[in-house]
Amino acid sequence: MSRTAKILSSLFILFWVLTAFAPSLIAPADPLAINPSQAFQAPSSAHIFGTDESGRDVFTRVIHGAGDSLYIGLAATALGMGLALVLGTAAALAPRWLDEVILRVLEALYSVPSLLMALLIIAFTGPGVGPAIVAVGLSTAPGYARLVRSQIRTLKNSEMLEAATVLGRGTWLKVRNHLVPNALQPLLALVTLGIGQAVIWAAALSFLGLGTPPPAPEWGAMLSAGRTYLHLAWWLSFFPGLAIVVVAAGSTLIGRALGGKVKAV
Amino acid sequence: MRRNQRATRLLTGALALPLAAALIAGCSSTEDPSANKDTKPVAGGTLVYASGDAEPSCLDPHVGGNYPQALVASQFMESLFTKDAEGKIIPWLAEKSEVSADGLTRTITLRDGITFHDGTKLTSEAIKANIEHLQDPNTASSTGYLAVGKVDQIKLVDDLTAELKLSAPDNALLESLSMPWTAIQSPQGLKRDQAANCAAPAGTGPFKVESWDRQQAVNLVRYEDYVSPAANAERASATSYLDGITWRFIPEAASRYAALQSGEVDVIDNPQPDTISTAADNGLGHLDAPRPGASNRLELNSSKAPFDDVRVREAFMHSVDVNSGINSLYFNTAKRSYSLLSSVEPLGISDDSKFTTDATKANELLDAAGWSERDSEGYRVKDGKRLTLKFPVSTNQSVPAEQSLFEQMQAAAKPVGFEVKIELLDLSSWYGALAKHEYDLVSAPYTKVGPSVLRILFHSDSTIPAPSGYFANNAQIKDPKLDQLLVDAEQTNDEAERAELYKQAQQIVLDGYYVMPLYDQQNHFLYSKNVHGMGETTAVSSPIYYNVFLDK
């Protein structure tokens, strides 16, 4: 990663962390404050992203929405990655038969498309943020797990670990000093790539009315609400959509800079 | 039959049109683009209709019985009675009807010469078969079932005459029988299994169901043997002008409107308010047909805290500002209602004094009711419990503008100290939440012809769930005096007394702050300029396309 890329990525992450944890620093207004007389104002200096159907400031809502949207994306990715670490590591280190069993389970998880799996889970649990996280997490897990597995298998047979063996390192030292840190590095890149997609999937669920309930300013929900006014007020759906695109594109860029390859995540 | 005619301009400007009758007050249509063109009706062409409602799982409106079913069924099924332009109930498939002095026997005589789409003749047997079908628990009828609840047994007098024995006098029976949910279909058809009948019910309407490509369209075609119960000399042929109707389901409002704009579809329902307001500018026709029965309203669950205290209910009424919300969200397409009943119901009374926005008063009432403390988030607390209102909202029943309105209420109630928790639910979960009494506020539209809807909505019997778990009295009003008024109102023969009884009943509900009326149940349609003759509707305001024609 070049120096400029490092600085830019750090700024990007810092910006979103800031918006997620202290949105009021950037947009001090209340994202839920209504003002019906100011509804459907086009972007202007007073409301740079315009106002929505209840006169709420879209900029304020987009900024305040970062917390929810990113939370779902991060939580889902964390869940997916956690599951993947367990399954992937187990598969990589387990005897052949167990590896085979885990692979089949992963394939089964993989065979139902993400959003379909999410809907399936919601059919059992009913809609909401929790099910959305579980659904997105579960549907991304197999992709991660396969990569964890191959990553660990590659590392397990790497010259690096052989060199450590030759130097007389015990299993624990090899795992702690080399296997884990080196497995995590590409996974970090992968997770970064994955977060963007998780945010999109979570937004898709909200868009279908199965995620975050209103009036919380979650991007997918805002987009969903705004799309009905597409003919009247494009800014209602444009800016939340832009936020999703920026986060997803940014996470792709950083993920790639971290050495991640675009893979099935 | 004189069905509701709603286009004044149409009527004055285009007398050549084979349309008749005056307007019902309160209904309006923006300028019909065809009105001044003196267009002569031409036969032919298939109209494409795009509905924003969920695709019904059954085309037979007896099964379940919701408004989307009524919208489509109005094209291929007809009722025994209907409502004329003045709002009076008149016979339709029936020729005449009489009631005995004790009010317990209703005799209905059918018109002769009408045939169902399956070729069978309309006879009194059909009345019996249809009402029994509605009452059969396996039909799982909700709306029609309640409408014919007082019919005990049916006696066939002759080929065209049936006698309905009632358990109690019911002056709303004809209104009930004017609704599409009690429309008449072929007894032969009803004998099929439910899936078959759901796919293509055989009615008597001007169109018949040719096919139903699920998720694409219900294809309706002209019924060539149609006999209009209201003969019209000006029409050369009794059959519809249109060759057929392609009834599509396009749930996305923006897509639906785009399709209308690009000419892919001719008529859409459930348009967004902003698109209604600009319809005329965009060369589109607009039909506004408020549904009868109840107005769209919020019901406050009075059976449990905090709304078991009338002061809290009153405080809520004063804490929100509905009017400015309606103004900003509905673009002057919806008028604020202060009545329990639709504006098309002549017996409804209005009382705007109860719904003023007055935060001071609301605060005083809440203080008085013991909700005087506030927690860190500014919500009121009593005995350690927050003043929380659970508000399940059905995404199928509340359009986006209405959801936004609720969000605005939520925001407005917060400074006063109410925590309104809106839960957007699919229909199934929404019913589930209601069945479990997990609500303090709810908006449940109910369409029925006539003021007897008040009994369904506010009689204490309606707090008892049906076997399906459904109950209509969501405000949970249990007032013996109100019950008595509602029962008496349905049994009297005297119109004036009926009006008075309903007035008193409505006053009790309004005084108890059980219900917050919002506006009429919105029922708007936009249509492109090549569509002519829009305006005719059934008793429940669902449009009929019998007289509609397209430019060649």
Place this chain on the structure above:
Amino acid sequence: MNPLLAVENLSVSFAGQQAVDAVSFQLAAGECLALVGESGSGKSVTARSLMGLSGGTVSATKLMVCHEDALALSEPAWQKIRGNSVVMILQDALMALDPLRPVGREIEDVLKEHSSLNKSQRTAKVREILAAVELPEPERRMKQRSTQLSGGMRQRVLIAQALIGDPQIVIADEATTALDSRLAALVLEQLAALKNEGRAVLMISHDLAQVAQLADRIAVMRAGQIVETGPTEQILNHPQHEYTRTLLRAIPSGVPRFAPLSAGTPVNEPRQLAPASTDSAPALVVENLSKSFAKHPAVVEAGFVLPRGATLGLVGESGSGKTTTARLVLGLERPDTGSVTLLGDRFAPHSEAARRGLRENIGAIYQNPLGSFDPRYSVGQILTDALSAGRSKRATGYKDQVGRLLEQVELDPVLSTRNPRELSGGQRQRLAIARALAPEPKVLVLDEPVSALDVSIQATVLDLLDRLQQETGTSYLFISHDLSVIEHMSDFVAVMHRGRIVEQGPTAQVFGDPQHEYTRILMTAMPRLR
């Protein structure tokens, strides 16, 4: 005579970076010119600019290719020449053939570009040419992909591809590099045949010894310039330029043990091997070692003894089982039969836990050391990790030792904060040696330690290994496919062929009087200058 290639003051630059600087030479039909230089000297760029494929900015006062002014050639005109009048044989046959396409199709592409033959004629011609280069079963092989062929077959395919167009000029870009000596000999033989047919051959190589057999003239390149050019005989025997001398000196074959190959190294005194003392066990004893993978024998009943302080050279072609032997010796594979004894202690077969205590006595160096370093570690961290037995990678407390190690392998201490990726190939190998030396082992297993290095760098690394052995008395098990390196480095030699050790003994004996048939073949294929 009108030369086929006439180059005057050819310069090539990439984004302002001068890669080739005013190079001039000529090449006539039936002649072979060798461009010799180390990586980065610009020899490959020079070769590619002769085909219009340098990818950089080309300028020259004269650039004639097959009597055409190459500077004025349009891209379509170039395409007519390439593969037809001028062909190129690339270094690595595996890389030079598309792994996703049948090799027959690759050859056929030449005909598609340059002939009007139809499909069946083309196929016939491909079959013909493959038979001409003595590819066994041409009918079957032409339908296979390069990954399914052996190294020798691939080389033949590559030559066939060059020949099918009947070229006037053949450019062989490192065509013999990294090949086993027998394969290299095969390629040289083919090139010689081409030359004798009257074609012009331009050889690009870093290996003076190899080109010497074929080239009529040699041009030595360094840093984009030709530093010396002349007839082969003159360059080899009377080099004028210092750099040419450096290159010649770096060739290990025939250089006595411990004699320095690089200029900077002080002359080591040839050392007498200390007589094996009876009380101390040999450094390494390998007995009856066998290992099979999926019933495919990799090592069969191998046995040898490495005396203390000595070097045993293990030589063989790729796939002969050398690396498997090394892995068995290092305890990385469990032998099917046999045993490894390290300094008198049983080392394999054994449990890893029991073996761990003995590990500090044995170290390993690989051909490509980069893969054996943790990519997250800096040079200093790698050494600290090695010194602290994995307990720490922080330099505190080990700083002096790290400095000493770096000094020992002649690396600048400022490199300790660098990542190994930023080091040159020679530096990386020195780092690998430093790491291996950290626990002060008695035995080092070196698996092709210099095969990826340029000749002059190879020379310095070999000199370093010599010096370290003299200083520390470490025993080396030195594995290589390169006979000249083995000859220079080893006290004893073991020759491996198809998993078996076919011959072993003192170096002079094996090289001077090979007994086994296979050893003799190897020896004749070995290029010699001295």
Place this chain on the structure above:
Amino acid sequence: MKLLAWLGRKVGGALVVLWLVATAIFIGVRLIPGDPAEAIMGGPGSQASAEALANARSEYGLDLPIISQYFLFLAKLIRLDFGTSYSFKDPVLQIMGEVLPPTINLALLALVVAWLLALLFALLAMRANKFGRLLGNAVEIVAAAVPHFWLGAVLIMLFSSMLGWLPAVANGTPAGLVLPVLTLALPLAGFLTQLMRDSLNTAMGSQFALAARARGESRLTVFRRHGLRHAALPALGLTGWAFSSLLSGAVVVEAIFARPGLGRSLLSAVLARDIPMVTGIALFSALVYIVVMALTEAIERLIDPAGAES
């Protein structure tokens, strides 16, 4: 013979996967609190009649011990009896027959278009200058980051409402397919381009590409004969994933463009808690995925027999 063994392995694997999916669904349904019969018939809100509940009880053997229920469930699946969708009032299998083809068509078409776009883009990127590459890079990343639902809405607004060039909703004509296919294909094309460009760059900078140039091939010929295969291989390996993401996207796209199909059925089935329908769709999409995977594997073996072996 080898082919037969491969086929056998694939079928065996597919059955195991389908069995696992079915088992997971069985467990999922039993985890729904309340009366399982009611759960199957759409939850408490569905207002299923007593008779319908009794029917469900006997059909799914809900009075039997749980293990018998499980085997009954599997036995029905083996006989391809997925039950009757209570919300569609038709046998699930029949509905599948109706909704599967339009979705598969849409997804396949989108896949092809995405591939073509990606190839075109990769080719353009190859020829572009530095600025062009940077721009291409930005476009492909942004394309991959655009949510379907947003893209669909924007495309409708642009091409239907404002320009009036293309129909906004599916109408059975080829023109009606353009916007839905683009909506699905553009984000995927972004992904594929990123992937292809990496491997294309590697391939075009490789020794064998140089060798091909040295044979006299033009850059375009090298791209066609060599670059394409190498670019396609990793992207092809992703086809299973891509197809699966297209099926996901179809849920949204079918809703926006009012197209009939698997996604729209699933959405309405989920909203209605129509468990037999949901089960059927899950199993069928798993089957579709398995078939697509097997097909791509077959194609991969054609392109790279050696790589597929390992």
